[in-house]
Amino acid sequence: MLYFIRPNSVDTYLLGICQQLKPFFPDVRKNHRARNVLTMRKQALTCDDLATYCACYPSNNHDNHLFLSMLFTGFFALLRLGKLAYPDNSSLQNPRKISRRLSVSVTSNNISYILPAHKADKYFKGNKVLLLFSDHAIDAYHQFLTYLHSQDRLFPYSGHSMRAGSATALAEDGASLDIIQAVGPFGYKIQLGCAPGFKSDLLPPFGIITLPFWG
Numbered sequence: 001m002l003y004f005i006r007p008n009s010v011d012t013y014l015l016g017i018c019q020q021l022k023p024f025f026p027d028v029r030k031n032h033r034a035r036n037v038l039t040m041r042k043q044a045l046t047c048d049d050l051a052t053y054c055a056c057y058p059s060n061n062h063d064n065h066l067f068l069s070m071l072f073t074g075f076f077a078l079l080r081l082g083k084l085a086y087p088d089n090s091s092l093q094n095p096r097k098i099s100r101r102l103s104v105s106v107t108s109n110n111i112s113y114i115l116p117a118h119k120a121d122k123y124f125k126g127n128k129v130l131l132l133f134s135d136h137a138i139d140a141y142h143q144f145l146t147y148l149h150s151q152d153r154l155f156p157y158s159g160h161s162m163r164a165g166s167a168t169a170l171a172e173d174g175a176s177l178d179i180i181q182a183v184g185p186f187g188y189k190i191q192l193g194c195a196p197g198f199k200s201d202l203l204p205p206f207g208i209i210t211l212p213f214w215g
Contacts (some may be wrong), residue, residue, distance in 0.1 A: 045075055047138050054138075062150045069147035072140035077129050083115060099129075104148065109133050111144050 053071060057064040070084045087093055096116055103114035111131045117124040131140045170180050 045071075050075060050138050059146075062154055065143075065147040065150045068143045069140075072138075072143040073129070073131065076131060076140040079115075079129070101151075106145065106148070111141055111148075 050072065053068065057068060059065075070081075073079060074081060074084055086098065099113050099115055105112045110133060112128050115127045115129050117126050121127065131144055133139075133141045167180050171177070
């Protein structure tokens with residue numbers, strides 16, 4: 001029988017048998033549960049635990065900012081660790097499940113970002129995670145904001161960095177602004193700046209020109 005029945009499905013078979021025997025033996029389910037083993041769960045975090053972590057981890061370290069941001073976000077937004085971290089196992093890695101930096105919105109009242117589609121999302125629209133501002137000492141808003149400032153300071157390049165650098169390089173090679181604008185039809189404004197000592201009819205040294213790119 002071992003070849004035909006999965007071991008983890010034995011409990012389901014027993015429940016079905018108990019259901020069939022119930023009219024003849026009303027207490028059959030009690031016998032099935034007589035040797036139940038208590039469910040082992042990790043101890044739930046508390047606000048006191050969060051305060052302890054804040055005191056233990058120095059605030060001058062980027063990794064600490066990341067850890068505390070993940071901890072507080074998971075606690076106050078009711079998220080599992082799997083929604084906050086990228087797995088080391090390559091077979092479980094899925095770039096489509098990564099929350100993008102560009103999806104983060106910061107206001108004086110809250111911070112929000114988009115959690116991409118997951119297996120419980122029927123319409124693949126994703127979910128918006130919202131962290132509200134609070135004056136309380138245990139506050140996810142400030143922890144997340146501190147991490148964002150540290151992240152942007154250490155890694156200032158954004159998705160537009162390549163396009164801005166390419167447009168600047170074209171200008172330095174003598175391409176006209178209308179050609180540069182035609183090459184990159186994007187709905188944003190781009191700033192071009194030349195290196196010290198560079199001479200160009202388009203851009204002065206240390207000069208900045210804003211190109212209105214269309215969408």
